[in-house]
Amino acid sequence: MQANKPQNFYKNVSEALAQPNLKAIIRRTTDKADAKRAEAVSNFPGFENARTQGQKIKDHVIKHMDHYLAEFEKNAKAQGAIVHWASTGEEATKIVMDICKQHEAKKITRSKSMLGEEIGLSHALDHSDMERIETDLAEHIIQLAGDPPSHIVWPAMHRSREDVVKLFRSNHKSPTQSEEIIDLVRSARRDLRTKFLTSDIGISGSNFLLADSGSSCTVTNEGNAELTITPPKVHIVTAGIEKLVPSMAHAVPLLRLLTRSATGAEITQYITFHNGAKREGDADGPEVSHIVLVDNGRTKMLADGMEEMLRCIRCGACMNHCVVYKHIGGHAYGSVYPGPMGSVLTPHIEGLEVANKQTHACTLNGRCEEVCPVNIPLPKLLRALRAKSWSKKYEPITNRFVVSAYAMLASRPKLFQLSSSMGVVMMKLFSRKGWIQSMPFTSGWTSNRDLIAPESKTFMQQYKKQRKSSNTAEKQQ
Amino acid sequence: MNKQQEAISRQKIFDAIKQASPTAPANIDAIQKEALELLSLNEDARPAALHDDPSIALEMRVEKGLVIGTSCERIATLADLPNAVKTFFAKHKLPKVAKVQETEQLQSLDWNGIGINADIIEDDTVGVCLAEYGIAETGSFVVSSSKDMPILLNFLPLYLVVAAPKSKVLAFMDDYALIANDIAKQGTTPRNICIISGASGTTDIEGVLVQGAHGPEFLHLVIVDDL
Numbered sequence A: 001m002q003a004n005k006p007q008n009f010y011k012n013v014s015e016a017l018a019q020p021n022l023k024a025i026i027r028r029t030t031d032k033a034d035a036k037r038a039e040a041v042s043n044f045p046g047f048e049n050a051r052t053q054g055q056k057i058k059d060h061v062i063k064h065m066d067h068y069l070a071e072f073e074k075n076a077k078a079q080g081a082i083v084h085w086a087s088t089g090e091e092a093t094k095i096v097m098d099i100c101k102q103h104e105a106k107k108i109t110r111s112k113s114m115l116g117e118e119i120g121l122s123h124a125l126d127h128s129d130m131e132r133i134e135t136d137l138a139e140h141i142i143q144l145a146g147d148p149p150s151h152i153v154w155p156a157m158h159r160s161r162e163d164v165v166k167l168f169r170s171n172h173k174s175p176t177q178s179e180e181i182i183d184l185v186r187s188a189r190r191d192l193r194t195k196f197l198t199s200d201i202g203i204s205g206s207n208f209l210l211a212d213s214g215s216s217c218t219v220t221n222e223g224n225a226e227l228t229i230t231p232p233k234v235h236i237v238t239a240g241i242e243k244l245v246p247s248m249a250h251a252v253p254l255l256r257l258l259t260r261s262a263t264g265a266e267i268t269q270y271i272t273f274h275n276g277a278k279r280e281g282d283a284d285g286p287e288v289s290h291i292v293l294v295d296n297g298r299t300k301m302l303a304d305g306m307e308e309m310l311r312c313i314r315c316g317a318c319m320n321h322c323v324v325y326k327h328i329g330g331h332a333y334g335s336v337y338p339g340p341m342g343s344v345l346t347p348h349i350e351g352l353e354v355a356n357k358q359t360h361a362c363t364l365n366g367r368c369e370e371v372c373p374v375n376i377p378l379p380k381l382l383r384a385l386r387a388k389s390w391s392k393k394y395e396p397i398t399n400r401f402v403v404s405a406y407a408m409l410a411s412r413p414k415l416f417q418l419s420s421s422m423g424v425v426m427m428k429l430f431s432r433k434g435w436i437q438s439m440p441f442t443s444g445w446t447s448n449r450d451l452i453a454p455e456s457k458t459f460m461q462q463y464k465k466q467r468k469s470s471n472t473a474e475k476q477q
Numbered sequence B: 001m002n003k004q005q006e007a008i009s010r011q012k013i014f015d016a017i018k019q020a021s022p023t024a025p026a027n028i029d030a031i032q033k034e035a036l037e038l039l040s041l042n043e044d045a046r047p048a049a050l051h052d053d054p055s056i057a058l059e060m061r062v063e064k065g066l067v068i069g070t071s072c073e074r075i076a077t078l079a080d081l082p083n084a085v086k087t088f089f090a091k092h093k094l095p096k097v098a099k100v101q102e103t104e105q106l107q108s109l110d111w112n113g114i115g116i117n118a119d120i121i122e123d124d125t126v127g128v129c130l131a132e133y134g135i136a137e138t139g140s141f142v143v144s145s146s147k148d149m150p151i152l153l154n155f156l157p158l159y160l161v162v163a164a165p166k167s168k169v170l171a172f173m174d175d176y177a178l179i180a181n182d183i184a185k186q187g188t189t190p191r192n193i194c195i196i197s198g199a200s201g202t203t204d205i206e207g208v209l210v211q212g213a214h215g216p217e218f219l220h221l222v223i224v225d226d227l
């Protein structure tokens, strides 16, 4: 599957809406995630306090980002790690690729990292003579399918069991003939086991960076991060600078929030802190450890007053609860980060000029903010991006015309009432049994669903009529 | 990217942070005080304990089925561990081969009738190891890398038996994290610290939970009353 582009958002959305089963496939996962999250939250009376604490921890780090970055660098170096700095995604990828070449690596195992996707590392590895091996089961599936991820927690949620059967049969060395999910998982286990053990370099992301010890932290259910990192000689971590926390004790409250918000689990099975290279005498572990600290738009968020977005712990709850995401899925956004969080992040990574349409793909119903474990005011941030996009004149000319026309009408009540009553009459002409199946200028809506027909009178007409009759009734009394 | 280019990028990042308004000028003592105060919020922001005795709370969590793929038992002393492992073999109908962690405490036990140095790459080998801590809140055990503890021992086998001393079962994750913070202060953090809470699992195919994705399918926690 070819990756969509963020600037083609409207086209991507039309294509997504035209896919007959997509909505059901998305809801199969997101509805389950919503229900499990709700249960986990109701079983944890301290959840609101934990949220406040989590928010405060992230805000504290954001406020003192330079201090914690310097601390982390000092402590990671003291533990034998080599620390690199990349201000852009291209720089980060170049650093990683240079390390791989320097070690003459042939096989690269990777554990799931959205940052790796963000900086284009998969693409760079695929265009080199090295073999890229994704080890998270979902990433393994989408690698075989050639798909981009469609969700930050379940990147292969758009693929059915039947798809997986076909992919494994044509790609695994000794594939299962069974179509049972357990046998498919075993097939992947068998196939990846030798790859783990013969890899030259393991690359991981990091959920948290601990400033006091210089450790990076991986969080998985499968245990693939440790199997990716431990056997090869070299470990490379790529991490965004916003992943910092002061210490492990500060990571714990965020871990409580992360797992409950992501999957509804009280905890994830594997939380591992990686701290530099193998110590003398250690039974196993990489001999060389690199950490690449990546900015790629994060300091721009600070400068643009979007620092609240840097609290994000990538749990995915906002997309699981988003009515727009549930209709169009992740690929339509055309970027690594879909849903509400993606609509705020992508403009800072790829530029508002190319990703402004996503900021409008929001009903502002506030569900994302309600469920965000670190209280990120996503609707407020989206509104601010819309305003910026308007002032920078990034909106399409048709949108600008419609909004200007509306502004002109809305400030002239008589004209507004006249045009809305004409609009009602027009719409009535196209309605059948209370629904409009097609009408000029509404194909964006009606090509995928019917439009509800308006009442026969406008709101103002009905309001005036009602006021008149209640005045008459009062007089009669 | 050469070293000079990376140094320029580093400087760019620090300059951008300095220029952005929310960043306050660094006063290390004030920052540390503020960071410490954030931890005082822990009390009201963590789940209720299932029992006052953390080792009982840990057992209860496992028995309630809240820890994926995990069973639990209590033994009086470490000398009882080989019998616990034999019972585990019988329960899962496994050949009596294990990979026992190469630490004096475990290797010196009476393993009569069990092969204890099997290849851990084989799926049906049972890994046997000793945890440093247990955590009641999450049904976890904690191991860290060392000469005696290959991290892979906890990930390669399909079956894993882990003994944890009762005295080292902590109530909350924070209790362990504060110990780790102290180790970090001394600059002696091991290369890996793993907090493991159940068997390896995945829900990546149609949301169906399958145990034993890459790591163990079954985990048996053994709490040792007197270690």
Ligand code: SF4
Pocket: A261, A311, A312, A313, A314, A315, A316, A317, A318, A319, A341, A368, A371, A372, A373, A374, A376
């Ligand atoms: S914005 Fe909030 S809800 Fe969305 S992924 Fe980030 S932390 Fe989770």
